[in-house]
Amino acid sequence: MSLILENVSYIYSPDSPYETRALNDISFRIEKGEAVGLIGHTGSGKSTLLQLINGLLKPDEGSIEIAGYTITKDSKNLTDLRKEVGLVFQYPEYQLFEETVAKDIAFGPKNQGLSEEEVNQRVKEAMDLVGLDESYCEKSPFELSGGEKRRAAIAGVLAMKPKILMLDEPTAGLDPAGREQLLKQLMNLKGNDMTLIFISHSMEEVSKIADRILVLSAGKLVLDKPVDQAFEEEEFLTSVGLDLPVLARFFARMREKGCVYKSNYFRLEDALKVLLEGEDA
Amino acid sequence: MLKDMTLGQYYPIDSPIHRLDPRTKFLMTFMYIVLIFLFKEFYQYGLLLLGLGIVVWLSKVPQRFILRGIKPILFILIFAFVMNLFLTPGEVIWSFWKLSITREGLRLALLMMFRLFLLIMGSSLMTLTTSPIELTYAMEVLFTPLKRLGFPVHEMSMMMGIALRFIPTLTKETDKIMKAQMARGADFESGNLLSRARALVPILVPLFLSSILRARELADAMEARCYHGGEGRTRYRELCYEKRDAFAMVIFLVFFGGILWLPRIIA
Numbered sequence: 396m397s398l399i400l401e402n403v404s405y406i407y408s409p410d411s412p413y414e415t416r417a418l419n420d421i422s423f424r425i426e427k428g429e430a431v432g433l434i435g436h437t438g439s440g441k442s443t444l445l446q447l448i449n450g451l452l453k454p455d456e457g458s459i460e461i462a463g464y465t466i467t468k469d470s471k472n473l474t475d476l477r478k479e480v481g482l483v484f485q486y487p488e489y490q491l492f493e494e495t496v497a498k499d500i501a502f503g504p505k506n507q508g509l510s511e512e513e514v515n516q517r518v519k520e521a522m523d524l525v526g527l528d529e530s531y532c533e534k535s536p537f538e539l540s541g542g543e544k545r546r547a548a549i550a551g552v553l554a555m556k557p558k559i560l561m562l563d564e565p566t567a568g569l570d571p572a573g574r575e576q577l578l579k580q581l582m583n584l585k586g587n588d589m590t591l592i593f594i595s596h597s598m599e600e601v602s603k604i605a606d607r608i609l610v611l612s613a614g615k616l617v618l619d620k621p622v623d624q625a626f627e628e629e630e631f632l633t634s635v636g637l638d639l640p641v642l643a644r645f646f647a648r649m650r651e652k653g654c655v656y657k658s659n660y661f662r663l664e665d666a667l668k669v670l671l672e673g674e675d676a
Numbered sequence: 677m678l679k680d681m682t683l684g685q686y687y688p689i690d691s692p693i694h695r696l697d698p699r700t701k702f703l704m705t706f707m708y709i710v711l712i713f714l715f716k717e718f719y720q721y722g723l724l725l726l727g728l729g730i731v732v733w734l735s736k737v738p739q740r741f742i743l744r745g746i747k748p749i750l751f752i753l754i755f756a757f758v759m760n761l762f763l764t765p766g767e768v769i770w771s772f773w774k775l776s777i778t779r780e781g782l783r784l785a786l787l788m789m790f791r792l793f794l795l796i797m798g799s800s801l802m803t804l805t806t807s808p809i810e811l812t813y814a815m816e817v818l819f820t821p822l823k824r825l826g827f828p829v830h831e832m833s834m835m836m837g838i839a840l841r842f843i844p845t846l847t848k849e850t851d852k853i854m855k856a857q858m859a860r861g862a863d864f865e866s867g868n869l870l871s872r873a874r875a876l877v878p879i880l881v882p883l884f885l886s887s888i889l890r891a892r893e894l895a896d897a898m899e900a901r902c903y904h905g906g907e908g909r910t911r912y913r914e915l916c917y918e919k920r921d922a923f924a925m926v927i928f929l930v931f932f933g934g935i936l937w938l939p940r941i942i943a
Contacts, residue, residue, distance in 0.1 A: 411741060412689060451855045474861065482859040490856040492881035502878065506861030537885075551860060 396462050396479075396558055398425040398448065398590070403457035405443055417443045419614040420457070425607075427558075430591040432605030432622075434598075436636050439611040441594045442485070445561045448592070449482040462558065478507060481557030485564050487548035491536035496527070496547050499536050503555040521554035524587075525580055542573025546580070553584075560584065562593040566600060578603060602626070602640040602661045610635060626659045642666055685844070687804040692920070693735035694805045698814035700921040704928050705802040711932055712794050720935050721790045727931055728797055735805050745800040746793070753792055760785035808840035817915060830906025838894070846887065853882050 405418040418440045425431055433441050446452040448459060450466055450473030459466040462479040484490065493499035497518050504517045522531065525546040531539070536547055545565070552560070565581065566574045581604055585591055595601050601608060601622070608625040610618035612635045618625060625632070626643045639647060643661040650656055660666045693701075715721060732742060746753070766780030803811070816833035823829050854864065857878045864875050 410738065412687065446855065449859055451858060474863065477859055477861055482856075484852065484856045484859070487856065489882050489886055490853055490860075490878075492878045502857075502862070503860040506863065555861065 396427050396590075398559060399460040400424070400448075401458050401460075403447065403454045403459060405440075405447060405452060406455045407443075409455075417614055418447070418454075418611075421611075421616045422457075423609065423616060423619055425559075425590060425592065427590055428585075428588050429607060430585045430605050431593070431607045431609060432601035433592060433594045433609050433611065434596070434601060434637060435611035440614045441611055442563055444611070445482055445563055445592070445594065448559075448561060449480050450476045451482070477557075478555060479557060480559045481552040481555055481561065483549050483552050483560070483562040483565060485567060487551075488536075488541070488544035490551075491544060491548060494535060495533050496522075496536050496539070497532040499547065500551045500554050503551055507555060517554040517556065518550075521550040524553050524584065525550045526576065540573070542569050542576065545569060545573065546577065549577075557589075559590040559592065562591070564594050564596065566595070566597070598638060598640045602643070610637065612636075622661070623658060626661050629659070685800075685804060686807050687737045687741065688807070689736055691734060691736040691805070693731060693801075695920065696805075696924055697915060697917055697921045698806050698810035699818055699915060700917070700924060701802050701806055702811065702814045702818060704925070705798060707928075707932070708798050709795060711936070712791050712798075714936065716787075717939055718786070718790075720938065721787075721794065723935050723938075724794060728794065728801070732797075732801060735801065737801070737804050742797060742800060742804065745796060749792070749796055753789055756792060757785045757789050760788050808837060812837035812840065813911070813915060830909070834906075842890075845890075846883070849886060850879065850883055853879050 401422050403418060403421045404416065407413065407415045407417050421444065433444065435441050443452065447454055447466070448461065450464075450470070453466060453468055453470055455468060457467075461476065464470075464473070464476045464479075466473065466476070491499050493502065500518045500521055501514050504514045509517070518532075519529075522528070527543065527546055527550065531543070531547070536544060539547060549562070549565070562581075566577055569577065578600060581591065581593070585604065591604070593604070605622055607621050608618065609616060610625075610632070617635060618628065618631065620628070626639055629639055629644075629647050632638060638644065639659065640661045642663065643659040646656050646659045646661075646666070650659070656669065660669055712721075712724065715724070732739060761777055761781050762775050764778055764781035764784050766778035768776045769779050769782070770777045806814075812833045815836065816829055819827070819829045819833070854862075858864070862875060862878055864872065864879075867875070
């Protein structure tokens with residue numbers, strides 16, 4: 396099941412002085428199981444793009460195709476689409492509202508009209524996926540720590556068993572420990588054959604999780620490449636206000652000084668291999 | 677989703693109306709609201725509509741934008757119309773089953789609708805052409821005499837200012853929470869009244885929580901910058917009346933005076 400965007404444009408507040416073209420003629424295709432990092436400046440249209448793919452916004456031009464659904468300007472009734480595509484908003488912990496964590500996570504599957512048994516099963520699975528054990532079930536979501544709240548909120552979306560999971564800056568505002576844990580769980584999800592699309596401002600995170608990078612700048616898709624190739628384009632990334640992960644930057648500088656490395660390595664394992672064992676391939 | 681709310685929204689462009697002193701606009705709007713309830717003839721409202729049209733044209737705010745402000749109160753408008761239409765006693769001109777429409781009822785219903793319409797149009801025109809900061813400052817200045825009576829004028833205007841300032845923030849927040857819950861399959865549009873009301877819980881709980889948090893943070897931030905109320909507080913920008921304010925006020929008074937006297941002249 397792939398996701399196909401064709402010439403998608405979106406305009407905010409048309410016919411008012413605030414009118415802005417948030418997205419301009421975006422086309423790409425994402426295959427099942429891919430992990431895609433979506434990066435770009437604040438206001439480049441990343442969040443808008445995720446909302447379009449979830450059917451919360453509709454494109455003013457172009458079309459989006461997912462799992463047999465086609466979203467265009469005139470699409471209606473996209474509730475079923477949201478079973479296929481899960482969206483975790485920025486700071487999702489602010490959407491928690493139920494008395495207990497379990498009830499809150501059950502909100503999504505309940506809305507899907509599943510049986511109580513199935514709902515409970517889904518809640519348990521989702522909590523497992525984000526690493527919350529059973530002791531959290533009966534706790535109030537408001538007494539959890541920031542990182543735990545975040546994970547509970549993500550579990551609320553995972554419980555709907557989406558085939559595509561989209562996250563808007565999932566690690567923003569978490570402490571280092573919470574961040575590490577969340578990243579690890581995202582890696583696990585990736586292993587579970589789920590398609591991941593996530594927004595991040597941290598190149599380090601992107602380099603850890605993503606296989607492919609999409610760069611948005613002022614509403615346009617300006618780069619769409621596999622991670623290792625994207626990190627070869629330092630000059631271009633700098634020109635749109637982004638930078639390389641520290642490790643890749645290190646290799647880029649070394650190559651400038653005349654060291655012959657084949658690539659701007661960004662994974663620790665690769666870098667160690669190259670530096671310690673001289674294996675440059 | 678909530679973008680239709682124009683009441684209380686500012687439309688940031690430059691126009692002769694935008695440039696007027698906020699106190700002038702506030703006083704005029706206040707008089708306007710009182711005056712529209714004094715008129716009794718349809719032609720008076722016709723003239724008023726014409727006058728309002730000219731001001732709208734001068735303000736350069738697109739008509740569509742102003743008219744959008746009617747949407748949220750459309751229900752009240754229709755409700756008032758229907759109530760007045762059927763419940764006013766008088767000379768019956770049409771009846772059906774237990775319902776009957778009277779000549780007086782029809783007249784009152786139409787008048788009421790005109791008044792409400794003009795009321796909303798006029799007041800949204802003021803907020804569309806005056807930034808919230810200007811507006812609250814104008815109110816603070818205009819109400820200063822009440823301070824002698826122990827009325828907390830500064831505090832009230834500060835509260836107003838904060839409330840107005842946070843309308844767009846809260847609108848955005850509500851929109852975001854609604855979308856987030858929709859992404860989890862929540863449905864706000866179907867079902868009966870009870871299930872629709874229940875569907876609001878997932879929006880209201882997070883909204884209240886974040887508002888309380890935000891209020892607390894705002895209070896801390898204000899105190900951290902030594903805010904301690906209006907005592908001895910000065911302004912970065914002082915308001916001052918210009919010739920155009922006097923000019924606008926004279927036109928306003930002549931126009932309304934004219935409309936008010938018109939029935940007597942005709943009689």
